[in-house]
Amino acid sequence: MKGPIPRTDTADRTDAAARTNSANGADAVATSGARPGAEPGGGAGRFLRWDTAVGVLLVAVLLAGGGTTDGFAEITNLSAALNDTAEIALIALPMTLLVVAGQVDLSVASMLGLSSALAGALWDAGWAFELIVPLCLLVGVLGGLLNGWLVTRVGLPALAVTIGTLTLYRGLASVVLGNKAVSDFPESYAQWASYTEPVPGTFIPYPMALFAVLAAVAAFVLHCTAAGRSLFAIGAQEEAARFAGIRVKRIKLVLFAVAGLTASFAGIVYTLRYGSARADNGLGLELVVIASVLLGGVDFNGGKGTLGGAVAGVLLIGVLNNLLTLNGVSNEIQVIVTGVLLVISVLTPRVIALVTERRRRRAATAA
Amino acid sequence: MTQPEPAAAPAPVLALEEVTKSFGNVRALRGVSLRLHAGQAHALAGENGAGKSTLIKILAGVHGPDSGTVLLDGRPVSFAGPAGARDAGIAVIYQEPTLFADLSIAENIFMGRQPRRALGRIDHAAVREATAALMRRLGVDLDPDRPARGLSIADQQIVEIAKALSFDARVLIMDEPTAALTGTETARLFAVVDALRAEGAAVLFISHRLGEIFELCGSVTTLRDGALVATEDLDGLTEDDLVRRMVGRDLEELYPKQDTASGEPALTVRRLTREGVFHDVSFEVRRGEIVALAGLVGAGRSEVVQAVFGVDSADAGEVEVGGEKLRPGSPTAAMRAGVALVPEDRRQRGLVMEMSIERNIALTGLDRLGSAGVVRRTLERSRAADWAVRLQLKYGRLSDSVGVLSGGNQQKVVLAKWLATEPGVLIVDEPTRGIDVGTKAEVHRLLTALAADGIAVLMVSSDLPEVLGMADRVLVMHEGRLVASLPRAEATEESVMAAATGRSSEEAA
Numbered sequence: 001m002k003g004p005i006p007r008t009d010t011a012d013r014t015d016a017a018a019r020t021n022s023a024n025g026a027d028a029v030a031t032s033g034a035r036p037g038a039e040p041g042g043g044a045g046r047f048l049r050w051d052t053a054v055g056v057l058l059v060a061v062l063l064a065g066g067g068t069t070d071g072f073a074e075i076t077n078l079s080a081a082l083n084d085t086a087e088i089a090l091i092a093l094p095m096t097l098l099v100v101a102g103q104v105d106l107s108v109a110s111m112l113g114l115s116s117a118l119a120g121a122l123w124d125a126g127w128a129f130e131l132i133v134p135l136c137l138l139v140g141v142l143g144g145l146l147n148g149w150l151v152t153r154v155g156l157p158a159l160a161v162t163i164g165t166l167t168l169y170r171g172l173a174s175v176v177l178g179n180k181a182v183s184d185f186p187e188s189y190a191q192w193a194s195y196t197e198p199v200p201g202t203f204i205p206y207p208m209a210l211f212a213v214l215a216a217v218a219a220f221v222l223h224c225t226a227a228g229r230s231l232f233a234i235g236a237q238e239e240a241a242r243f244a245g246i247r248v249k250r251i252k253l254v255l256f257a258v259a260g261l262t263a264s265f266a267g268i269v270y271t272l273r274y275g276s277a278r279a280d281n282g283l284g285l286e287l288v289v290i291a292s293v294l295l296g297g298v299d300f301n302g303g304k305g306t307l308g309g310a311v312a313g314v315l316l317i318g319v320l321n322n323l324l325t326l327n328g329v330s331n332e333i334q335v336i337v338t339g340v341l342l343v344i345s346v347l348t349p350r351v352i353a354l355v356t357e358r359r360r361r362r363a364a365t366a367a
Numbered sequence: 368m369t370q371p372e373p374a375a376a377p378a379p380v381l382a383l384e385e386v387t388k389s390f391g392n393v394r395a396l397r398g399v400s401l402r403l404h405a406g407q408a409h410a411l412a413g414e415n416g417a418g419k420s421t422l423i424k425i426l427a428g429v430h431g432p433d434s435g436t437v438l439l440d441g442r443p444v445s446f447a448g449p450a451g452a453r454d455a456g457i458a459v460i461y462q463e464p465t466l467f468a469d470l471s472i473a474e475n476i477f478m479g480r481q482p483r484r485a486l487g488r489i490d491h492a493a494v495r496e497a498t499a500a501l502m503r504r505l506g507v508d509l510d511p512d513r514p515a516r517g518l519s520i521a522d523q524q525i526v527e528i529a530k531a532l533s534f535d536a537r538v539l540i541m542d543e544p545t546a547a548l549t550g551t552e553t554a555r556l557f558a559v560v561d562a563l564r565a566e567g568a569a570v571l572f573i574s575h576r577l578g579e580i581f582e583l584c585g586s587v588t589t590l591r592d593g594a595l596v597a598t599e600d601l602d603g604l605t606e607d608d609l610v611r612r613m614v615g616r617d618l619e620e621l622y623p624k625q626d627t628a629s630g631e632p633a634l635t636v637r638r639l640t641r642e643g644v645f646h647d648v649s650f651e652v653r654r655g656e657i658v659a660l661a662g663l664v665g666a667g668r669s670e671v672v673q674a675v676f677g678v679d680s681a682d683a684g685e686v687e688v689g690g691e692k693l694r695p696g697s698p699t700a701a702m703r704a705g706v707a708l709v710p711e712d713r714r715q716r717g718l719v720m721e722m723s724i725e726r727n728i729a730l731t732g733l734d735r736l737g738s739a740g741v742v743r744r745t746l747e748r749s750r751a752a753d754w755a756v757r758l759q760l761k762y763g764r765l766s767d768s769v770g771v772l773s774g775g776n777q778q779k780v781v782l783a784k785w786l787a788t789e790p791g792v793l794i795v796d797e798p799t800r801g802i803d804v805g806t807k808a809e810v811h812r813l814l815t816a817l818a819a820d821g822i823a824v825l826m827v828s829s830d831l832p833e834v835l836g837m838a839d840r841v842l843v844m845h846e847g848r849l850v851a852s853l854p855r856a857e858a859t860e861e862s863v864m865a866a867a868t869g870r871s872s873e874e875a876a
Contacts, residue, residue: 225740226733233730237719243678243710244730244784245698303721 050349051297051309058316065323072326075203076195083195085318086207086273087112087266087282089311091289093211093218094259096310098158099293100222101255102235102302103151106162108263109285110169111143113278115267117173120182120277129189136264143169144260148253166286173279182277193272207269219307227251235302291338292317295345317341378441380405380569381426381457381538386435388421395421397594398435401571403538408560408570410580410601413590414613414832419573422590423542426571427459428452458531462543462664464523466515473498473511476530501529505559520665521552528559539563540571545579546664546829550868557583575831576864577606591615614832621808622836625815629839630654631689633823634706634792636675639684644670645847648684652792652823657814659838660827662867666844668827669711672794675825676708677701688792702731705791709781709798711827713774717781720770724762725751727769728784754783759809775806782813793817796827811837831860845869 066073091108098105115136122132143165150161191197195205204212222228233241234248242248271277296313298305317338324334379402388396396418403409413419424430425437428446436443439455446452466475473494474481482493498511507525515523524544531539539560545553560583564570572584580587581601589596589612596612614621634652639645645667652658660668673679675686680696687693694700701708710716718727728751729736736750737743751765758779762772769780778798785793795814799807814837818824828834834841841858843851843866851866864870 224742226736226742227740229726229730229733229742232726233719233722236721237715239712239716240719241730242698243708243716245702246730247699303719 049297050345050352051306051312053348054296054309054312054316054345058312058319061316061319061323065319065326069323069326072323075198077322077326079195079198079203079205081318081322082203082208083193083205083273084322085314086193086205086211087270087285088289088292088318089208089211089314090214090266090269091259091263091285092292092310092314093214093307094255094262095289096293096296096298096305096307097218097222097231098255098259099290099298099300100235100302100305101231101252102238103158103252103255104162104290104300105144105147105158105256105259105263106286106290107143107147107165107169108259108266108289109282110166110173111140111260111263112267112270112282112285113280114143114169114173114176115140115264116271116277116281117177117279119268119271120180121176123185123277124182129185133268136268137261140260140262140264140267141257142260143264144257145253147260148256151256152249152252170279170283177277177279179279183275185272185275185277190272190275193269207273215307215311219311222307231255232303235299235304237303288317291342295342297345297349313345379403379438380440382438382441383422383425383432384436384438386422386425386432386437388425388430388433395593396425396432399590399593399595400435401588401598403569403571405537405567405569406564407586408564408572408584410584410587411571411573411590412577412580412587412609412613417590417613418593419590420542421593423459423540423571423573426452426457426538426540428457453534453536456535456537457540458528458534458536458538459540459542460524460527460531460544462546464520464527466518466523466526468516469514471512471514472509472518472526472529475515475526476501476533497533498529501532504532505529506562507555507559519552521548521556524548524556525559528563532563536568538569538571540573542573543575544572545574545576548663550870553579575829577609580609581606589613610832621811622833623808623812623815624657624837625819627655627819627839629656630821633689634675634825635687636671637685637687639671639674639681639686641670641674641679641681643847645674645844648844648849650842650849650852652825654791654821654823655818656839657818657824657826657837659834659841660825660844661829661831661834661841661863662844664829666867667847668844669796671844672708672796672825672827673710675701676706676794678708702788705789707731707785707788707790707793709778709785709793709795711796711800713777713781718769718777718784721768723766724755724760724769724772724780725765727780728754728787731784731788750787751783754787758783758813773802775802778802778806778810782810786817790822792823792825794825794827797829798826799828799830799833807833831863834858834863835860843867 071077091112095105095108118136118139119132122135123129147158147161147165150156151158192206198205199209202209222231230241230246230251233244233246234251238248267281270281274281292314293305293310294300294313295317296305296309296311298310320337320341321334324337382400382402384400385398386396386400387394387398399418399422401409401411401422411419411422421430425432428449428451431445437445444455446455467478470478476498477494482490482497484490495511502509502511505525505528509522509525515526518526528539541560544556548556557579560570560572570584572580574580584601586598586600587604587609588598589609591613596615631654632651633654636651637649639648648671650658660672662668670679674681677693677696677698677700685692686695688701688704688706691704693704693706714720719730722730725748729742729747733742734740736746748765754760755762755765760779760783761776769777772780782798798814799810802810811833814824814826826834826837835858838858839855841851841853841855841863842849843853843863845867846869850869851862853862853866
């Protein structure tokens with residue numbers, strides 16, 4: 001009924017119309033293979049690039065929504081729609097960097113749940129919220145470092161490691177809070193995560209304002225700095241990166257730590273937004289995050305993608321689901337729409353590449 | 368060994384007629400003909416890049432010819448992939464066999480076509496017995512149940528030959544099978560091949576060791592730059608004749624070594640050891656000097672230079688650059704000290720193939736392209752353009768992916784990437800492998816010029832003429848140990864090969 005994933009508890013929110021249901025993109029994630037294109041600075045190929053196309057599609061959906069659907073273009077609806085993707089959007093930033101570097105972190109949603117459960121348990125125990133937040137973030141960093149340590153020092157593949165810690169962190173969340181829900185967080189904190197209190201003068205809620213700032217930072221790092229360039233090299237050819245003197249292990253370790261940190265922060269946002277701390281908060285969210293990133297044209301095999309594309313992918317799924325909800329389309333259909341979109345996103349660049357390749361070969365034969 | 372006279376030749380078992388093959392703009396083979404007769408061993412000679420591997424791949428059904436025909440028993444055929452060639456009785460033994468390490472010898476030989484019993488169960492007893500029979504036929508003593516892991520390269524090749532026999536191969540193509548073998552192992556391999564030839568198999572033999580060609584074969588075809596130079600009997604030819612046909616030009620031109628005064632030691636390696644890989648390796652390279660590290664494939668040469676550069680760790684020993692001890696296991700520290708390593712494997716280690724030319728060149732110096740870690744793209748492009756001019760790189764656009772370049776131009780990009788770090792010690796691992804002769808000469812000129820500028824050059828190479836033509840001093844490794852250090856005057860094909868195959872030490876012992 002609400003939240004990205006069907007939940008069994010009922011936190012005290014009622015305006016279902018303003019809520020969206022981001023799809024669970026498991027199928028699409030499993031089918032996504034190699035995807036050419038999408039390195040920035042493509043010149044003439046810019047208009048064929050998938051990440052640009054997703055951005056265009058996002059604008060088209062916004063315009064179409066405004067023209068056809070009552071209530072879509074209203075400030076409260078847009079604020080709510082944005083806020084509903086807050087956790088996905090925040091986690092999508094480090095996830096984009098990870099996937100570009102050929103890594104993935106499936107434990108992010110479990111870390112979100114662990115952070116939420118920890119916050120709930122400590123609040124229940126009478127801790128001050130100002131102490132709870134840094135402690136949760138510390139746990140997030142430590143969890144991320146564990147992932148990174150297993151990947152870089154023990155040499156296990158990220159997929160295997162984070163499938164393990166996905167279960168581990170969710171299990172720890174249950175140990176910390178059990179089956180109960182903690183929901184008596186004070187309004188003074190909850191308002192920071194609410195869509196009803198956007199940044200003054202705008203319709204952007206605080207979590208998404210923060211996201212905007214962090215997205216700009218992440219985009220700068222990925223596309224304009226030496227560190228970002230290293231991520232592309234690691235994702236495309238790790239051996240070559242290592243032989244070029246790039247500190248592959250250190251970079252990966254930092255990436256996983258940042259992913260853990262962001263996930264635990266998203267856990268705080270989630271807890272405040274729903275006013276409920278539970279061990280199963282955000283169950284399955286990692287797949288939505290990865291699906292959004294892949295929809296934005298980031299290659300699951302690493303080495304290709306843009307941060308702008310990933311952001312467009314996150315927002316597209318969010319806006320589309322909001323629009324479908326407003327039009328009374330059921331959750332099941334929304335999931336199907338997102339799934340179809342993902343499959344198309346995987347197919348299209350491949351088709352474009354095939355066409356370009358054929359044209360190139362024909363030109364070469366003619367010459 | 369005596370050879371039957373190829374003059375009384377009946378129709379060839381396998382033949383190529385006027386075969387041409389191009390890859391992109393590179394013409395790998397130009398109208399080459401070749402005939403293989405039953406019961407005869409024929410050699411294929413030529414430098415790296417002469418078209419030998421392309422020719423083998425056409426015979427093995429990996430590539431189809433652009434024009435010309437492949438004839439099997441006098442009839443034109445076109446193989447549907449390697450399996451088609453195999454079914455036609457053509458077996459290829461490569462330099463480095465590819466066995467399943469965890470399966471037994473018997474299972475490797477009968478992989479995918481094991482004799483079955485009821486319900487599709489594998490008849491292990493039959494597999495074992497058939498393998499034992501093959502080994503008896505080859506006259507070797509290898510237990511069919513032994514796992515492939517741990518077999519020497521020589522034994523792995525015997526397994527590959529047994530596999531070929533089990534397919535009733537009539538044509539045996541051997542691509543540098545002896546590159547990693549010791550003298551004794553080579554002798555045993557030749558005995559096996561000779562026995563097969565006597566049974567009526569046609570053999571095509573490729574080796575850079577000319578002595579082996581004379582030992583095993585009766586006739587030879589020489590290729591140069593993709594074209595046929597000559598097909599002739601080996602009787603009456605000398606090794607020098609063969610070299611002249613292969614190189615076809617003045618050796619001085621290909622190896623433009625200048626005499627340079629060597630200066631202070633730039634790189635000092637002391638007792639470097641990596642357990643099970645190389646032991647107690649000590650040497651130094653002086654400023655202005657080109658030192659070659661020669662030896663057989665698998666002798667541990669690449670492993671040593673990788674440990675020096677820090678991409679691999681060493682268990683003991685130390686590396687000094689310019690008198691300062693280098694932190695082990697850290698390429699970053701090595702680069703800061705002015706060491707550069709151009710690795711052997713361009714596609715996996717030298718370059719990020721899907722990245723652009725300019726970005727590959729920039730990869731070793733990202734922090735020098737602006738302040739505070741920011742990469743300035745204009746600077747990146749102008750530096751890459753500079754290097755492209757200096758190294759005469761042939762390319763379309765600097766933003767093209769490096770993967771579209773030819774092998775020689777890719778190697779220039781790797782060199783540019785490392786020269787951009789302004790190294791004091793340049794280590795190059797097989798710097799001219801798989802690149803055309805023209806670029807090869809350019810690379811050699813470049814290395815000579817760098818040495819003249821006072822850079823210490825350490826060159827790992829399996830290309831003996833290159834080693835002899837370029838090096839001021841030749842270090843030779845054998846089975847993980849440094850066994851010889853020969854000044855330019857004493858380094859000959861014989862002295863280097865003797866050390867590389869361990870013969871000098873065997874004689875001493």
